[in-house]
Amino acid sequence: MHAAHGPVVLRRRLGAVLKRLRGESGLxxxxxxxxxxxxPSKLSRxxxxxxxxxxxxxxxxxxxxxxxxxxxxxxLRWASEAKEPGWWHPYSDATATxxxxxxSLEAEARTIRMxxxxxxxxxxxxxxxxxxxxxxxPNCSPAQLxxxxxxxxxxxxxxxxxxxxxxPARLHAVLDEAALHRGTGSEIMRxxxxxxxxxxxxxxxxxxxxxxxxxxxxxxxxxxxxxxxxAGDWDVINVESTGQDAYFESPGEVAMYEAIWADVxxxxxxxxxxxxxxxxxxxx
Numbered sequence: 413m414h415a416a417h418g419p420v421v422l423r424r425r426l427g428a429v430l431k432r433l434r435g436e437s438g439l440x441x442x443x444x445x446x447x448x449x450x451x452p453s454k455l456s457r458x459x460x461x462x463x464x465x466x467x468x469x470x471x472x473x474x475x476x477x478x479x480x481x482x483x484x485x486x487x488l489r490w491a492s493e494a495k496e497p498g499w500w501h502p503y504s505d506a507t508a509t510x511x512x513x514x515x516s517l518e519a520e521a522r523t524i525r526m527x528x529x530x531x532x533x534x535x536x537x538x539x540x541x542x543x544x545x546x547x548x549x550p551n552c553s554p555a556q557l558x559x560x561x562x563x564x565x566x567x568x569x570x571x572x573x574x575x576x577x578x579x580p581a582r583l584h585a586v587l588d589e590a591a592l593h594r595g596t597g598s599e600i601m602r603x604x605x606x607x608x609x610x611x612x613x614x615x616x617x618x619x620x621x622x623x624x625x626x627x628x629x630x631x632x633x634x635x636x637x638x639x640x641x642x643a644g645d646w647d648v649i650n651v652e653s654t655g656q657d658a659y660f661e662s663p664g665e666v667a668m669y670e671a672i673w674a675d676v677x678x679x680x681x682x683x684x685x686x687x688x689x690x691x692x693x694x695x696x
Contacts, residue, residue: 417578418516422494424461425645426470426487431459433477448472465491500563511563513659517648518570523582523639527622527631527676530594531604532585534568535611535619540604541565543596573614578641584618586680592621592693605694612687621686626679630672637669 434444441459445452448469457463470491474484500515518524518534526532530544541564545557552560570581595601612619622629634652649660649669660666681689 417493418519419464419494419496419498420461420512420516421520421640421645422490422516423464425642426465426490426494427459427461429483429487429644430470430473430477433473433479434459437477439476444473444476447476464495467491467495499566514650514657515563515567517638517650518567518581519578520640520642520645521570521581521638522579522641523584524571524636525584525639525673526634526636527586527588527673528634529588529591530634531587531591531608532583533564534571534583535585535608535617536564536568537600537604537607538565539597539600540595543600571611571614571616573616580616582616582618584620586620586622586676589621589623589689592690602694605690608690609687609694612683612690618683619686620677620680620683621689622676622680623689629679630675635669635672637666637673 434441441455442452445455448455450469454463458465458469467488470488471484474487479487498512498515498519500511524534531540533541536544538561542557542561545552545560545564549557549560569575571583573580592605593601595604608619611617636650636652638648638650640646646661647666649666651658651660660669680686
């Protein structure tokens with residue numbers, strides 16, 4: 413069985429609550445580890461969401477902390493779901509090491525805000541995705557490339573208005589105007605621009621463009637702000653890089669990217685102006 417949710421986020425959520433409960437119980441990590449008959453390092457990894465939880469360990473910890481019944485039921489459900497592999501697990505040979513976290517954050521997000529230099533992945537057509545991934549991963553075999561394209565397209569289910577596994581995420585995307593021009597095939601780009609117009613009309617999608625004439629802003633690369641559905645989770649920032657992406661989640665880091673996001677919005681066309689620009693490019 414493959415999870416439609418984000419198992420990495422569930423592990424982090426579960427660990428954070430276990431750590432809070434331990435603190436409220438006044439117990440030191442070493443004391444709890446000894447009672448549970450595990451190493452302190454294993455318990456620490458559980459509390460930081462670095463390992464898949466064992467149902468028995470979680471049940472024993474909840475008993476030790478005297479957690480209320482409703483919380484126990486909820487956390488045992490998280491523990492069970494966190495053990496299930498994500499739907500992307502069969503494609504792991506073709507993906508970057510941080511994909512588990514990124515797709516988990518998408519799957520568990522209430523709102524996704526992003527500034528993107530190419531067309532944002534959640535808005536890409538299959539043809540555009542193949543074009544971009546061919547350039548980004550030139551050493552992939554044809555089979556690996558197809559798996560990457562399949563992942564890119566399937567990820568878009570999180571913003572599908574008809575999504576039934578959870579409420580569709582709200583996407584607010586700002587695209588650099590360069591994204592609307594950069595491509596290796598006119599038919600691919602025309603199809604992609606038309607798809608942007610379609611998706612920009614979805615009730616949960618807001619699309620804007622940062623035009624060339626706006627000059628420079630504080631944003632100098634693609635970044636995403638993930639706002640979680642679950643009240644106990646926390647905002648996480650993803651910053652794209654050529655190697656491995658970076659993730660930030662401290663209050664100061666989140667505040668910095670909120671300020672960068674606000675700066676981008678001040679310089680961007682509004683949604684209607686953005687659609688007008690895209691329409692002109694299609695008709696040119």
